[in-house]
Amino acid sequence: MSVHDDLISVQRSLDDLSRSVGRLERQLGTGGLEMRRVRADAAHLRESVELLRTAAAQAAPRSPELVTISDTPYDITLWTDSDDEGLGVRDRHAP
Template sequence: MTSSEIVELRRALGQLRQCVGSLRTRYGDVPAVLRLANDVERMDIDASELVELDGPPRPRQAPRVEREVVVVPDTPYDASFWQDADDEGLGGYRHRT
């Protein structure tokens, strides 16, 4: 971040902090105001971390998700499984008897 971007970010965070303070005075410590105050604090912490970085910010990699492989057999199902079931295929509704 350039120094002008840092100054602008700090100014914007200061204005946000003042606005949230006004909301807290008006509404008290209701959950919505507390969440906003927490969000401003989190942004301030994140901004500080950005300033400390050497060089451009590095993109975060998405966490790897281990996926379970489920094997579906290609053998035919037992015909009794489909007993009393309706066929809703491409041809529309058709009741099997």
């Protein structure tokens, strides 16, 4: 599995957890310390996963930009004033 797939799986699990916490709140009430802690812990988990998702998106390897090189010959005038590597300037001699 990729990191993206794992993060989606974790997000689905958190959604299930939120629904379960909501059902428990309806059955047990929202006033108890234990219920408030469970609700706060679920919220913290959601925030932590969002931070992890942001960090993973920034660390994801970027694919290099592809550059297309034409098969047609270059214009010969591009090389008029150029030096031949290792040979020097055309009209001069090496010292």
